[in-house]
Amino acid sequence: MAINDLFTQEIKVVNTGMTAFRDDLAHCGVPVVQVDWKPPVGVSPESLDIIDDNAAKINEANAKALEIILKGKPVLVGMGIALDTIPGMKKNLILHSGPPITWERMSGPTRGAVIGALIYEGMAKTPEEAEALASSGKIEYAPCHEHDAVGPMAGIVSASMPVFVVKNETFGNQAYCTLNEGLGKVLRYGAYGDDVVERLKWLETVMYPVLKKAIESIDKGLDLKNMIAQALHMGDEVHNRNRAGTSLLYRAIAPAVIRTCDDRDAAAKVLEFINGNDHFFLNLSMPAGKCTLDAARGIEGSSLLVVMARNGTDFGIQLSGTDRQWFTGPALVPDALYFPGFTKDDANPDIGDSAITETFGLGGFAIAAAPAIVQFVGGTARDAINYTMTMYEIAFGENNVYQIPALNFRGTPTGIDVRSVIAKAITPFIDTGVAHKKPGVGQVGAGVVQAPIEPFIKAFEGLAAQLSR
Amino acid sequence: MVLKGFVKKGEYFDSVSLMIVSKEVNTLPGIADSAIVMGTAQNKEIVRGANLYIPELFDQADDTDLLLALKAESDTVVEETLVKIDAMFKALRNKKDEGGTNFSPKSLEGAVEALPGANISLISVAGRYAGREAMRALRQGLHVMMFSDNVSIEDELKLKRFAHDKGLLVMGPDCGTAVINGVPLAFANVLSKGDCGIVAASGTGLQEVMTIISNEGAGISQAIGTGGRDVKEAIGGIMFIDAMRALAADPATKVIVLVSKPPHESVLRKIADEIKTIKKPVVGIFIGGDPKILEAAGAIAGSTLEETAVIAAALSKGASVDECRKKIADRRAGILEQAKALAPRCRGKYLRGLFSGGTLCDETQLICKDMIGFINSNAPLNPEYRLKDSWKSVGHTIIDLGEDEFTVGRPHPMIDFSLRNKKITDEAADKEVAILLLDLVLGYGSHMDPLAEFVPAFSEAKKIAPELLIICSITGTDGDPQNRSRIKAGLEQAGAIMMPSNAAASELAGNIIRILEGK
Numbered sequence: 001m002a003i004n005d006l007f008t009q010e011i012k013v014v015n016t017g018m019t020a021f022r023d024d025l026a027h028c029g030v031p032v033v034q035v036d037w038k039p040p041v042g043v044s045p046e047s048l049d050i051i052d053d054n055a056a057k058i059n060e061a062n063a064k065a066l067e068i069i070l071k072g073k074p075v076l077v078g079m080g081i082a083l084d085t086i087p088g089m090k091k092n093l094i095l096h097s098g099p100p101i102t103w104e105r106m107s108g109p110t111r112g113a114v115i116g117a118l119i120y121e122g123m124a125k126t127p128e129e130a131e132a133l134a135s136s137g138k139i140e141y142a143p144c145h146e147h148d149a150v151g152p153m154a155g156i157v158s159a160s161m162p163v164f165v166v167k168n169e170t171f172g173n174q175a176y177c178t179l180n181e182g183l184g185k186v187l188r189y190g191a192y193g194d195d196v197v198e199r200l201k202w203l204e205t206v207m208y209p210v211l212k213k214a215i216e217s218i219d220k221g222l223d224l225k226n227m228i229a230q231a232l233h234m235g236d237e238v239h240n241r242n243r244a245g246t247s248l249l250y251r252a253i254a255p256a257v258i259r260t261c262d263d264r265d266a267a268a269k270v271l272e273f274i275n276g277n278d279h280f281f282l283n284l285s286m287p288a289g290k291c292t293l294d295a296a297r298g299i300e301g302s303s304l305l306v307v308m309a310r311n312g313t314d315f316g317i318q319l320s321g322t323d324r325q326w327f328t329g330p331a332l333v334p335d336a337l338y339f340p341g342f343t344k345d346d347a348n349p350d351i352g353d354s355a356i357t358e359t360f361g362l363g364g365f366a367i368a369a370a371p372a373i374v375q376f377v378g379g380t381a382r383d384a385i386n387y388t389m390t391m392y393e394i395a396f397g398e399n400n401v402y403q404i405p406a407l408n409f410r411g412t413p414t415g416i417d418v419r420s421v422i423a424k425a426i427t428p429f430i431d432t433g434v435a436h437k438k439p440g441v442g443q444v445g446a447g448v449v450q451a452p453i454e455p456f457i458k459a460f461e462g463l464a465a466q467l468s469r
Numbered sequence: 470m471v472l473k474g475f476v477k478k479g480e481y482f483d484s485v486s487l488m489i490v491s492k493e494v495n496t497l498p499g500i501a502d503s504a505i506v507m508g509t510a511q512n513k514e515i516v517r518g519a520n521l522y523i524p525e526l527f528d529q530a531d532d533t534d535l536l537l538a539l540k541a542e543s544d545t546v547v548e549e550t551l552v553k554i555d556a557m558f559k560a561l562r563n564k565k566d567e568g569g570t571n572f573s574p575k576s577l578e579g580a581v582e583a584l585p586g587a588n589i590s591l592i593s594v595a596g597r598y599a600g601r602e603a604m605r606a607l608r609q610g611l612h613v614m615m616f617s618d619n620v621s622i623e624d625e626l627k628l629k630r631f632a633h634d635k636g637l638l639v640m641g642p643d644c645g646t647a648v649i650n651g652v653p654l655a656f657a658n659v660l661s662k663g664d665c666g667i668v669a670a671s672g673t674g675l676q677e678v679m680t681i682i683s684n685e686g687a688g689i690s691q692a693i694g695t696g697g698r699d700v701k702e703a704i705g706g707i708m709f710i711d712a713m714r715a716l717a718a719d720p721a722t723k724v725i726v727l728v729s730k731p732p733h734e735s736v737l738r739k740i741a742d743e744i745k746t747i748k749k750p751v752v753g754i755f756i757g758g759d760p761k762i763l764e765a766a767g768a769i770a771g772s773t774l775e776e777t778a779v780i781a782a783a784l785s786k787g788a789s790v791d792e793c794r795k796k797i798a799d800r801r802a803g804i805l806e807q808a809k810a811l812a813p814r815c816r817g818k819y820l821r822g823l824f825s826g827g828t829l830c831d832e833t834q835l836i837c838k839d840m841i842g843f844i845n846s847n848a849p850l851n852p853e854y855r856l857k858d859s860w861k862s863v864g865h866t867i868i869d870l871g872e873d874e875f876t877v878g879r880p881h882p883m884i885d886f887s888l889r890n891k892k893i894t895d896e897a898a899d900k901e902v903a904i905l906l907l908d909l910v911l912g913y914g915s916h917m918d919p920l921a922e923f924v925p926a927f928s929e930a931k932k933i934a935p936e937l938l939i940i941c942s943i944t945g946t947d948g949d950p951q952n953r954s955r956i957k958a959g960l961e962q963a964g965a966i967m968m969p970s971n972a973a974a975s976e977l978a979g980n981i982i983r984i985l986e987g988k
Contacts, residue, residue: 002636003715006612007691009588011652014580014611016602017593021616021655024913025591027950028659030652033584036573039598052604071531393575423605424576 038425041453047464051419054301054467058321058419061302065320066397066415068299069360072292073169076284077221079212081204083159086147086176090159094118095144097155097353098311099326103135107312107348109190112439113154114139116192120200121158127192127440145307145318148294149176150286150353153188153435154312161200162208166224166287168295175291179203179211180283182276184442188352189435191442210263210270214256222252224288228362229401231281232412237370238285239354239363240431240446245281250274286353289360298323303463304396305416308359308428308451312351312435317455319418322462329454336434336447337376348437350449355430361399361414364429364448365391369404369412376431376447381406387429388413394420394428422460427451470501470540473547474523476508477535487535490557497553499546500539505554508534559585577605591654592641593617599642600624607632607639615641615696616655622703625696629707638715639708641696645672645914648679648692656883656914659948663688665781666722668712670700670729673826674756674774676910677944677971678728681778684946684953687785690722691715700732706739713740717747724784725751726777727768730831731758741766752781756828757835757850773972774832804973808980811966816936817903820844820982821896822867823889825882826944826971829908830869833975840979841865841986847872862896865982867906883915886922897930897937903985904938905930906978908971909960911945911953919951920959927963938981939965942974 015022016035025032040048051058083089094117096110106114115130118139124130133139144151151157163176181199185191215222227248234244254271261267274280293306302320309316316328331349338344357363367373368388371381385406392398395413403409421427427450434445487505494503504521506512508530516522521538530536537554541547574580581587590606592599596619603613607628620642632639640647640654646669647654651662658676660683667682669675672694679692693712700706709729716722725747732740732755744751744766751768754760754777760770769790771777776797783793820837824830827848834843834850843851847859848869856863859874870882870889882889889907896902909919916922927939941960945953957967968974 003612003638003711004718005636006588006638007650007715007719007721009650010586011589011650012584012587013652013654014577014584014587014590014606015593016577016580016590017616020914021591021593024653028652028913031584031587033580033587034573035577035580036575037594037602038575039595040601048601055608390575393579420576420578426575 040423041425041457043422043457043460047461050464050468051303051460057301057467058303061299061321062304062396062415062417065296065299065302065304068171068296069292069415070397070400071170072225072295074166074175074224074288074291075169075221076164076215076224077167078165078216079162079208080165081159082157082161082163082176085163085165086149086157088147090140092138093140093142093159095142095147095149095151095155095157096311097144097151097153097351098309099314099316099328100143100146101141101311101313103141105313107351108437108439109348109351109435110154110156110312112190112192112441113156113187115439116187116196116200117156117158119192120197121160143309143311144353145309146324147176148174148290150290150356151178151188152180152282152286152354153352153433154190155353156187160204162204162212164284164287166284166291167221168291171295173291173294175287175294177283177287177290179207180277180280183279186442189433189442190348190439192440206266207270207273210257210261210266211253213260214253217256217260218252222249224284225401227252228285228288229403232362232366232369232402233405235370235372237357237363237366237373237431238281239357240376240433241370241373242281242285243278245285246274246278249281249284282354285362286356289356289362293356293359296320301467303418305359305418308355308416308430309353310350310355312348315350315452315455317459319459319463322459322466325462327455327458327462329452329458332449332452334432334434334447334449336445338434338445339443342436342444346436346444348435350430350432351435352432354432355428355451358428358430359416361395361402361412364431365395366402366404366412367429367431368406371406373431390426391429393424394426396420418456418459418463421453421456425453427453427456470542471544471547472521472523472538472540473544474521474526474539475537475551476526476530477537490554493557494539494550494554497550499542500550501542502540504536504538506536508536512536577602577609581609581611588612589614589649589654591616593655596620596642600628603628603639604631607635607637610635610637612638613640614644614647614654614694615639616643616645617641618643622698625698626704629699629704633707633711638693638712640694643698644694644696646675646692647694648689650691653913656910656912657692658683658912658946659950660692660946661686661688661948662690663785664690664721664723665726665785666690666716666719666724667692667726667728668695668709668716669693669727670695670697670709670732671756671828673910673944674728674828674832676826676912677774677829678726678778678781680944680946681775681970682726682782682785683948685779685782687782690719697730700729700736702733702735706732706736709736710739710743713743713747717749723749724781725749726781727751727753728774728777729755730828731755737762744768750784752777752784756831773836773970774828775970775972800973801976804976805980808977808984811938811977812981812984814936815903815938815981815985816934817899817901818982818985819902820865820867820904820906820978821862821902822906822978823892823896824867824869824908825871825889826908826910827869827871829944829971830867832971833906834867836972836975837865837867837979837982840983841988847874862899868892883910886916886919886926890922890926893926894929894933897933900934902934902937904940904978904981906974907939907941909941909943909945909956911943911949911951911956913950915951917950919956923960924963927960927965931964940968940974940978941965942968942971944971
């Protein structure tokens, strides 16, 4: 490159700042693009310098991480009971969504779900008993993410719950997730009434054996990567819309259920349950993302996110480069459409591990693929496209399999780069359900939430600190 | 017939796009057959079936890799075709960005994606952010123009060293004007294309020189601003020298013009050494500096911005410098006659200059100094002549309205005339004022309708003081959106004495005062 090269080129200008200059250039017929510029968010100049100075190393680490993410191949291979299946699971251990949290700091829905789980496990008879036990110190709590698992909303997993086993065929690691209970008054939204516990029991005693047999009868398991790719072409973003994914799963699994289940009534009920729950596939898209991203952990210097998760109180993230270290900040209350009778005042702050789908480049990042749910983001398909376009700004790469038809089949924005989040002051955009802030009530709405900046600032500083060592 | 294959790791295109490329490739001369597919097992089978499979290359490839096989007449054809395929892929990738959206990028990187081939980043965000934005642009391989000021000198040095190593330009910080390949950037004029290349560490100085060259019937190849600090010791003239070298190597540049306030001694030496290596004629002005250093290095020194421009234009047109200097001397004599004619008609005794261009304000003070001595100013040549209160004129006073005390919370006087217009009528009301001296800078960035501002102000001033002389020069061209000739005619009609340059206007004003003072 030399200055003289410029003299022979057509001048094309990127204008950052005064739009009058853009207008003048456009008036002269000069190709010009205006940067919709915002000042960067407040990280220390020292850490900015460290990150800038290590740009080449970070880019290399990120390229490696991205390659692992793109190569990941999540396959549903089986099911198991949490106690026997999830590494480190114990009878008195309850897993929850998001970063670590104590009973004292738990939000209403998380507490409600813990209460429900203790009743379901037979460890308490009444909500009062359960609450006493929960706060007694006899029950241990840990994030799903620290046990290779993910859970939507409260994300509560207790010892007897059946879980899907999703394997990353390329790298051999696995991820686990409970069965989706449906919408409304359900455990993951903090409800713990008799009907909730009864449904959990039914899932364990009827659904689980039938599904397990069916899944295990399918040679090589169910290719979730392929299913997600198709679902995106069919109007899902596999977080707030899972209708296509659920249908695809149903199509794949129905013959296996019929073939492997002797009890026709049970088979019909299981298939009816899947058919009646548009979000059934969410509990597969989540572990698919989890096992794909987990393979990209621990790459020194990588600034890509491998976890975004909320526990209803805190929002936490993890980077590939800093592996297991959590960076947290208060979770925000989502912008949502509320069910009749509820308002934002009823809403609990953002909750759930389902932001793993966004971390994976789906959900809010792929909202342009899901025109049916654009009412959550402003009402027009253009709004949805703009959200996705903005997410490309903070993604290190694009997916080679997951595509967005409305963007000429461009790959989904993949590999959230904390550097871009900081430099551009754009935080990830997450599709989400909204839980009532009180235990026992359940879901009150659905919508979108912008991730808070604080965890990203901490992660940026954390990565810089690690690089300067 | 040769069969050649390639694997592009991690390159992904959808199958339809690849089929379109394949189809086009098969029609290219010398190509017998081709396959361009993603490396899935299924696609590998298809390639094998077409007898295009190359096991040693393709066996290792997987779903995420792009496979390319060409059966062609010769290796040369393969190579030529590969170049064409790369171009097709590039076009495809660009097409991906046309989502039919109203999306505007949030970052330089996003903008570069949206505008492939972007080569200049024009930055006018607040100074404390500008440095980082500039560095990001440089990292992306873009040249940078920083309109922003208040960038630390350490950042400026870092940016310019980095740019120098990468062969990129950093114009600024605080660079108001540049014209690259005829494109006016920020506050800049529409110029005739020609073979005069300018390097300038002064914004309005550059505008004055380049517009006069253009108005003289010559033209501009490039006008590169460096920002005023480039020629200070701390920066060491990094970009000034780089720009000189670029113009020296530029076949479209015949005459090189240098414009700056006096550089630091160490930088001046570097510039002089550089001039000695240049085979093209070099014309320069270090406003207020000693012309001997330029002359000793083999350059031609201009005494004013106008003279510098006129000499450059003459050299460009093949005229002799001596002839040119004689013409300027004749013009000076003419101005003196004009002054003699005007002086007796004056009331009062003071000169009041109201300037929007900083370098023009300096030049006027320099020209007047030789005729009537130092002049009071908010930006004086001699610190002893600093106005106690920038808002109150004392004796002969020349004010730079672009200085900070006037621009905080207010647009630059080139855009917002309200303050200058108020001062015009204030000065007219002062019975001791004989002459109002004004500059008017046209071009992009400046006020689009200066007549609407100045004509009422001039009329008002003339109503208050019919004998008041309003002397004005225009920095601009007929190509500028305001049109110089039209503005000149309008202001003349409003009673102003229009001079062809700031130097000429200053000489006329200085001469009149000298006559009034009996010197």
